[in-house]
Amino acid sequence: MTKQAFDALLLAAKALTNELPEVADFMPWPEDLRWAGIGHSDIPARTQVQNWQSEGVGSAADLHRAVQSAAPYADWARTYTEAEVGKHFLENYGYFELFGPTGHFQTTQARAYIAYWNGGLRYEWHHHEAEELYVVVSGSGLFLSESDENALLIRDETRLHRSNQPHAMHLTHGPILTYVLWRGTGVDKPAKMGRAW
Numbered sequence: 323m324t325k326q327a328f329d330a331l332l333l334a335a336k337a338l339t340n341e342l343p344e345v346a347d348f349m350p351w352p353e354d355l356r357w358a359g360i361g362h363s364d365i366p367a368r369t370q371v372q373n374w375q376s377e378g379v380g381s382a383a384d385l386h387r388a389v390q391s392a393a394p395y396a397d398w399a400r401t402y403t404e405a406e407v408g409k410h411f412l413e414n415y416g417y418f419e420l421f422g423p424t425g426h427f428q429t430t431q432a433r434a435y436i437a438y439w440n441g442g443l444r445y446e447w448h449h450h451e452a453e454e455l456y457v458v459v460s461g462s463g464l465f466l467s468e469s470d471e472n473a474l475l476i477r478d479e480t481r482l483h484r485s486n487q488p489h490a491m492h493l494t495h496g497p498i499l500t501y502v503l504w505r506g507t508g509v510d511k512p513a514k515m516g517r518a519w
Contacts, residue, residue: 358427363397370414439491441495462477463494
């Protein structure tokens with residue numbers, strides 16, 4: 323069941339990638355994907371994702387449902403510590419690596435995450451060396467970044483963050499589920515809180 327759920331999730335992610343030109347342009351689909359069979363880990367965000375029913379039709383809605391099916395088997399993680407973001411934040415956020423060097427499907431060509439934040443959170447300023455593209459799968463978020471206009475993004479909309487560009491996200495209208503792609507130098511380094519190295 324585990325691999326079946328992730329095979330379906332991978333197909334749904336590929337469908338959304340092919341449907342949105344800005345996603346396909348950001349990252350060619352990896353050609354060396356192989357199932358890694360890694361274990362799962364549980365955090366509160368897993369239950370929140372499973373209980374959030376998708377609305378509508380289309381590739382993003384299909385991806386949402388595929389994430390829910392795979393959620394019990396995913397290797398959920400959180401980048402930050404309680405000292406950095408607080409206990410409430412940690413209890414309402416999480417992600418797992420769908421594919422990448424340490425993902426459920428392993429590849430050296432790119433990195434893709436499924437990431438979730440609950441409503442009311444403020445994901446404050448942070449940065450990372452890798453270039454990043456957010457794709458909103460469900461919900462919405464107010465995306466803030468230095469050098470770019472702030473924008474409230476909804477399903478199927480994207481946001482590009484350049485290398486080391488400080489950015490933030492405020493969940494003012496409820497939760498958000500995202501498909502997040504990383505490329506370039508620094509894909510093996512975590513994000514850091516704050517506006518500068």
